[in-house]
Amino acid sequence: MKIHDECRQKFESLISKFTNTNQVLDDSLWKEIETRYSEPHRFYHNLNHIYQMLGEFDNTKMKLKDPEMVLFALYYHDLVxxxxxKTNEEDSAKxxxxxxxxxGIAKDRVGICLLHIxxxxxxxxxxxxxPxxxxxxxxDLSILGSDEEEYLEYTKNIRKEYSVYSDDYRKGRIQVLHHFIETVRLFQTDDFFDQYEMRSRHNLKTEVHNLLKSELI
Incomplete structure (x- = not known):
């Protein structure tokens, strides 16, 4: 309940800056987010994911140029x-x-949010x-740098979301992981790089190793 309540509270605080106490609109916007992120096929891309990102946001917001648009992007980036x-991001952005x-947010600021998404x-x-x-x-990627137990839970939840796939999942997942591993740096900012880069690469390589050994199916 704490996760749900905190996600809602921070969202309502955000939109209160842009509405004239329109409770009907406020309620409908949150209800849409709550309903979408509570869909039964979501095991990772749910309110837990939003909550985890909110923690990272709180530690970073002082360095952002437009923290409100980052916060909107956080709530809407996985709405669909x-x-x-293959169009989840575009559909969510729309x-x-x-x-x-x-x-009533200005188009240029809306554009910043859409770019993030x-x-x-x-x-x-x-x-x-x-910037x-x-x-x-x-x-969004900070989960990759979590501790061993949390990362294993993350991989299991991702696998559940792709339960419609059988053997193809392993091949596809390995490709995704190699995409990240081959990147010069996973994290764009020095703050996140220093905190999560080494641990993330260890987690990714361990997951690939386990998938190749068929320990994660």
Whole structure:
């Protein structure tokens, strides 16, 4: 209950800055987020993921240029999540654009939020990127640097989300992991790099090793 309540409280505090005590709108926006992130096929991309990222946000917000747009991106980046879809990020960004527009947020600021969300598709920065996007991507990947027990739980939950796949999962997951391992640095900012880089690489390589040994299926 703590996770749910804190996620809601921080979201309501965020949107209160953009609404004129419109309780109906406030309730509907949170209800949509709560419902989406509570879908039965979500084992990792749920409110627990949002809660974990909120912790990273709290430790980082003083370094952000526009923390409010990062916070909106945090809540909306996985709003649409279908393991079989290749357009989750675009679909999530589209809804975020509609909701932030309803709140009367200026288009240029909405665009910053959408940029954060869409960059999670590849986790690679384009030539034109907002300085906060680095921090947002690092928040999203910070789970990779968790301790052994938490990381194992993460891998099991990801596997549950892809339960529709059988042997193809192992091959696909290894490809994803190699994509990260071959990256020069997983974390874009020095703060996250110093805290999580070495542990993340250890976790990723261990997972690949276990998948090759068929210990994780």
């Amino acid at each position: 999540y279908d393991p079989k879809s 809804i975020a654009e509609e909701r932030l527009s309803e709140l 869409l960059t999670t598709k590849s986790h690679r920065l384009g030539e034109a990127h907002h 906060d996007t680095k921090y947002f991507l690092d928040m």
